[in-house]
Amino acid sequence: MDNPIHRDWMYNRMLGRDFNPAWLVGVKHFLEFAKSQRDYLESRQIRCPCRKCKNMRYENPEKVHLDLLRNGFVADYWCWTCHGEEENDNLNNNNNGASSIQFMDDDDEINEEYNNMKQENSDVRLARCLPK
Numbered sequence: 105m106d107n108p109i110h111r112d113w114m115y116n117r118m119l120g121r122d123f124n125p126a127w128l129v130g131v132k133h134f135l136e137f138a139k140s141q142r143d144y145l146e147s148r149q150i151r152c153p154c155r156k157c158k159n160m161r162y163e164n165p166e167k168v169h170l171d172l173l174r175n176g177f178v179a180d181y182w183c184w185t186c187h188g189e190e191e192n193d194n195l196n197n198n199n200n201g202a203s204s205i206q207f208m209d210d211d212d213e214i215n216e217e218y219n220n221m222k223q224e225n226s227d228v229r230l231a232r233c234l235p236k
């Protein structure tokens with residue numbers, strides 16, 4: 105799997121009987137990132153990525169912080185797609201993020217499908233926020 109190494113902290117919540125300091129710092133960064141997104145600026149709420157809410161519930165950042173302390177992150181949420189992050193942004197820096205999905209150029213049918221996908225990209229991303 106392509107687990108970005110810089111997000112290792114996400115699933116290292118505890119260090120012995122205490123919270124892992126790296127995790128606490130990471131959560132702070134996560135909340136700051138989420139709060140810089142349009143979702144939050146418009147609604148003052150963000151999706152809660154804790155293991156119970158699974159990005160299905162909107163909460164204010166203080167509640168999300170508490171939930172994360174209590175429950176930890178939902179599994180495999182390496183890429184914060186429900187919080188405005190483009191998939192593979194941080195995995196593939198040469199790509200500028202924009203063209204992270206690429207198909208063979210010599211297949212028109214697939215290209216067409218790709219164009220459709222691009223148009224529906226926002227819907228696709230929303231769908232990804234639902235539990236599998």
Ligand SMILES: [Zn+2]
Binds near residue numbers: 152155157
């Ligand atoms: Zn929650």
